[in-house]
Amino acid sequence: MRLLVLHGPNLNLLGAREGTSGGTLRALDEALKARAKALGLALHIVQSNHEGVLLDTLASEREAVDGILINPAGLFTSYALKEGLEAVGLPAIEVLLRPSARESVVAEACVLQVHGSGGGFEPYLEALETFASGVFTPGKPEPRKTLGRKQDDEDSAPAKSTSSGPGKTLGKKAPALALAPKEGGLGNKTLGRKPSSANKVDAQPAGKTLGRGSKGSPSATELLTRALVRQKVSERLAGKLTAAELAAWARSRYEAVQSGLPAEHGQKQMLEDSLQRLTLSHLPSTRLSDEQLVDLMTRLDEG
Numbered sequence: 001m002r003l004l005v006l007h008g009p010n011l012n013l014l015g016a017r018e019g020t021s022g023g024t025l026r027a028l029d030e031a032l033k034a035r036a037k038a039l040g041l042a043l044h045i046v047q048s049n050h051e052g053v054l055l056d057t058l059a060s061e062r063e064a065v066d067g068i069l070i071n072p073a074g075l076f077t078s079y080a081l082k083e084g085l086e087a088v089g090l091p092a093i094e095v096l097l098r099p100s101a102r103e104s105v106v107a108e109a110c111v112l113q114v115h116g117s118g119g120g121f122e123p124y125l126e127a128l129e130t131f132a133s134g135v136f137t138p139g140k141p142e143p144r145k146t147l148g149r150k151q152d153d154e155d156s157a158p159a160k161s162t163s164s165g166p167g168k169t170l171g172k173k174a175p176a177l178a179l180a181p182k183e184g185g186l187g188n189k190t191l192g193r194k195p196s197s198a199n200k201v202d203a204q205p206a207g208k209t210l211g212r213g214s215k216g217s218p219s220a221t222e223l224l225t226r227a228l229v230r231q232k233v234s235e236r237l238a239g240k241l242t243a244a245e246l247a248a249w250a251r252s253r254y255e256a257v258q259s260g261l262p263a264e265h266g267q268k269q270m271l272e273d274s275l276q277r278l279t280l281s282h283l284p285s286t287r288l289s290d291e292q293l294v295d296l297m298t299r300l301d302e303g
């Protein structure tokens with residue numbers, strides 16, 4: 001898998017800028033290359049202070065790469081970049097060194113937003129891990145994830161690929177999902193998102209899941225089961241739900257599980273993985289065919 005890494009304006013000054021503690025751009029690129037090599041990914045890395053150069057690179061590389069990591073930096077409000085990303089139709093992850101205080105327009109064209117807290121390189125490395133996990137290549141077996149996500153107490157199986165937590169509200173066009181690396185590096189992260197209009201997720205203290213406050217105990221009728229997911233997929237196959245409606249439903253259930261909605265005993269990981277795939281299933285680059293939906297149902301059947 002080959003990825004395009006776009007660094008936006010002023011990131012050439014990384015490390016020299018006040019308050020930036022994660023090292024220089026060269027150090028970042030070296031860290032990216034090393035991790036990419038370990039993950040079997042190839043990278044094409046471009047930094048530019050010019051929007052047009054970033055757009056031209058997107059266009060010229062669109063057929064040579066399978067996905068995009070972009071830190072738009074000061075161009076986070078660029079509709080041109082958003083539309084450029086939409087035009088190339090590749091899965092893109094917006095990477096920010098720190099949580100942004102402002103809403104990113106570029107994130108609307110990304111399936112995921114990952115931000116750090118201290119300015120370190122973790123969010124970039126996490127984005128690489130997410131691509132390598134195979135979550136954006138439905139139909140292919142997904143390798144074990146290496147994000148270090150905490151295991152659910154009731155599930156004993158090793159964690160599988162995780163890569164998403166919506167970072168945009170459902171009403172928005174883009175299904176950006178947001179990951180927030182925890183302090184202490186990659187080894188102790190938990191997926192999470194905050195469905196705020198600001199599309200940001202605060203880094204959480206290590207060891208805690210990303211709760212969004214107490215919502216009370218969900219009732220038994222809210223239990224997420226394999227049967228329920230199968231039913232929704234079959235409604236989609238029968239034409240009772242559109243692809244977008246199924247994706248929106250999957251996203252809302254994924255978020256609910258992250259917020260504490262109970263899942264069928266011993267099946268939480270499988271259900272989360274299925275919901276993540278379904279959340280992306282309406283996008284051109286990660287669309288699930290009818291055959292793949294049937295396959296997903298079969299896997300749910302088998303547990």
Ligand SMILES: O=C1C[C@@](O)(C(=O)O)C[C@@H](O)[C@@H]1O
Pocket residue numbers: 009010011071072073074075076095096097098099100
């Ligand atoms: O240049 C940057 C860095 C940044 O993109 C980040 O990675 O945290 C956040 C932007 O708001 C800012 O303009």
